[in-house]
Amino acid sequence: MVNIIKRMRKLRELLWIRNGPGAIQLPKEVTKISVEFHKKLIGSQHRGARHFWHDILPRIKYRNPALPISVTRHADPAGPAYLHIFTAQPTPQTAAIPPSSTPQPTSSTPEATANDTPTHTIEIKDFHESEILEALVEKTGAVVLTTPPEEATEMAEIEEFKERAEVDRVEVREKLMKVRREEELLKLARGEISAAS
Known part of the structure; x- marks a missing residue:
């Protein structure tokens, strides 16, 4: 659920x-x-x-x-x-x-x-x-037809939530990419993967 x-x-x-x-x-x-x-x-x-x-x-x-x-x-x-x-x-x-x-x-x-x-x-x-x-x-x-004030407030809250969610998505994506790059560098340093790949 x-x-x-x-x-x-x-x-x-x-x-x-x-x-x-x-x-x-x-x-x-x-x-x-x-x-x-x-x-x-x-x-x-x-x-x-x-x-x-x-x-x-x-x-x-x-x-x-x-x-x-x-x-x-x-x-x-x-x-x-x-x-x-x-x-x-x-x-x-x-x-x-x-x-x-x-x-x-x-x-x-x-x-x-x-x-x-x-x-x-x-x-x-x-x-x-x-x-x-x-x-x-x-x-x-x-x-x-005009938007009732309570629905206009709700719509503004939804837009604000979407903007915050997008900022959070970008931050999480950047952190994930940073972790992946660090893992690849560690594997390269250990010799598990070659530098050409």
Whole structure:
């Protein structure tokens, strides 16, 4: 069984998914979010999209568990990087378009709007992840949630612990390397190993 204190520290580290950039509450009109970018990190064009996917999308999903989020990673380095936002109700920009003669399905559920065209499409190539989040909040009118003071204190303690742990790791590694070098020098002095090895 793992030490209770170690388990407690690991559980406290889960605070990162509840707080920070991406801790937003999206309006109910948003039915789906889709992100598209290159699957490998070549250059910096898709760096912001990858960081958005890796760091910010988990927080958005945590705060909006019923919201479907899809990620498409393509193989073309020169390909597009988009953030698609699907909404159930037409926005003022799309309401000005005259309706077509074919009947359109009326939908207020995410399943019905999944095949529709996105309400907002944002080109996110060469964007920083914070700029992508700002664009998402601006287009949807999402509410940015603040970190409660007690959780902010806990997160600061976790960061301080991680910094101390890294310093301790470096010190232990240096001591271990020093002991190993001394052992090798003793073996060399005794003639147990040759100087060439």
